[in-house]
Amino acid sequence: xxxxxxxxxxxxxxxxxxxxxxxxxxxxxxxxxxxxxxxxxxxxxxxxxxxxxxxxxxxxxxxxxxxxxxxxxxxxxxxxxxxxxxxxxxxxxxxxxxxxxxxxxxxxxxxxxxxxxxxxxxxxxxxxxxxxxxxxx
Amino acid sequence: xxxxxxxxxxxxxxxxxxxxxxxxxxxxxxxxxxxxxxxxxxxxxxxxxxxxxxxxxxxxxxxxxxxxxxxxxxxxxxxxxxxxxxxxxxxxxxxxxxxxxxxxxxxxxxxxxxxxxxxxxxxxxxxxxxxxxxxxxxxxxxxxxxxxxxxxxxxxxxxxxxxxxxxxxxxxxxxxxxxxxxxxxxxxxxxxxxxxxxxxxxxxxxxxxxxxxxxxxxxxxxxxxxxxxxxxxxxxxxxxxxxxxxxxxxxx
Numbered sequence: 423x424x425x426x427x428x429x430x431x432x433x434x435x436x437x438x439x440x441x442x443x444x445x446x447x448x449x450x451x452x453x454x455x456x457x458x459x460x461x462x463x464x465x466x467x468x469x470x471x472x473x474x475x476x477x478x479x480x481x482x483x484x485x486x487x488x489x490x491x492x493x494x495x496x497x498x499x500x501x502x503x504x505x506x507x508x509x510x511x512x513x514x515x516x517x518x519x520x521x522x523x524x525x526x527x528x529x530x531x532x533x534x535x536x537x538x539x540x541x542x543x544x545x546x547x548x549x550x551x552x553x554x555x556x557x558x559x
Numbered sequence: 560x561x562x563x564x565x566x567x568x569x570x571x572x573x574x575x576x577x578x579x580x581x582x583x584x585x586x587x588x589x590x591x592x593x594x595x596x597x598x599x600x601x602x603x604x605x606x607x608x609x610x611x612x613x614x615x616x617x618x619x620x621x622x623x624x625x626x627x628x629x630x631x632x633x634x635x636x637x638x639x640x641x642x643x644x645x646x647x648x649x650x651x652x653x654x655x656x657x658x659x660x661x662x663x664x665x666x667x668x669x670x671x672x673x674x675x676x677x678x679x680x681x682x683x684x685x686x687x688x689x690x691x692x693x694x695x696x697x698x699x700x701x702x703x704x705x706x707x708x709x710x711x712x713x714x715x716x717x718x719x720x721x722x723x724x725x726x727x728x729x730x731x732x733x734x735x736x737x738x739x740x741x742x743x744x745x746x747x748x749x750x751x752x753x754x755x756x757x758x759x760x761x762x763x764x765x766x767x768x769x770x771x772x773x774x775x776x777x778x779x780x781x782x783x784x785x786x787x788x789x790x791x792x793x794x795x796x797x798x799x800x801x802x803x804x805x806x807x808x809x810x811x
């Protein structure tokens with residue numbers, strides 16, 4: 423049943439956000455600390471556990487994969503609801519702070535990645551499946 | 560016309576599926592026609608979304624982009640925090656625990672490095688612009704962390720509302736820039752494997768920016784970047800009004 427996968431996903435998110443909220447209170451900050459990350463860990467653990475196999479394979483798994491495929495459209499909707507005007511109107515100071523913070527952080531990615539074990543580059547990404555199908559047709 | 564508008568408003572989320580679907584379709588078409596697929600369709604779609612949000616913001620004077628236009632309110636639901644987090648968590652399906660474990664320590668380092676470096680950049684720019692009181696310098700520095708850390712810090716240490724607004728603007732600039740800039744620099748900064756994606760998420764920290772930027776670069780990297788990014792704002796809110804504020808107060 424597709425709903426089993428969706429329900430598992432939803433349970434992981436709510437549980438993770440709750441723990442993140444508690445963690446925030448524990449640390450005395452007005453923010454959720456890692457709730458989404460904890461939820462992701464829960465989902466990774468659940469999908470690896472043999473007891474939950476019926477919730478993550480077959481149609482149940484499709485319930486999770488559907489939302490995973492909806493991720494980019496959700497991000498597009500997110501982009502369309504940003505306060506872009508405020509970013510543009512913030513003036514030179516806001517612009518400079520934002521731009522410099524991003525540039526410096528970008529530059530640090532390769533430096534910090536060098537610490538710790540290396541991981542393999544992912545195989546090249548195919549354009550989306552429907553694109554490939556179109557080219558094939 | 561009024562009937563149509565009423566139907567659209569009453570079914571906001573469903574309307575959003577149509578609108579976003581058309582936007583994505585147009586974007587992939589543009590990506591193929593204009594750039595021969597070099598700029599990925601999802602990157603074009605995110606850019607179109609941001610442009611639409613800008614135009615809508617000018618027109619409605621609101622702060623939620625196209626979601627402030629009545630018939631498009633559903634885009635705000637679809638792109639809001641709840642659906643965003645639901646989508647992000649679902650991308651973790653199929654992630655290997657071993658990859659996460661391998662980059663665990665370096666991920667933690669990147670979160671602290673990201674918060675502190677962004678804060679320093681923001682604070683230095685604030686000083687260059689003539690802000691000399693510790694509260695303003697700290698708040699603008701915190702804005703460079705994320706647009707949530709800025710106001711949380713500013714409110715906690717009693718910065719002026721004008722400075723708090725500036726810190727939000729700086730954070731929003733950062734978030735949008737990460738969305739747009741990531742696919743352009745990905746190859747140069749080695750952003751092509753789970754570990755560098757975790758470092759990237761920890762350094763950038765803005766959940767929206769990381770979510771959008773990685774989606775436009777390679778969707779398979781999203782879960783790794785999102786994993787570290789979700790701890791960033793919390794750590795920022797922890798350090799901003801405390802350690803970082805005390806250091807700034809001792810220095811200026």
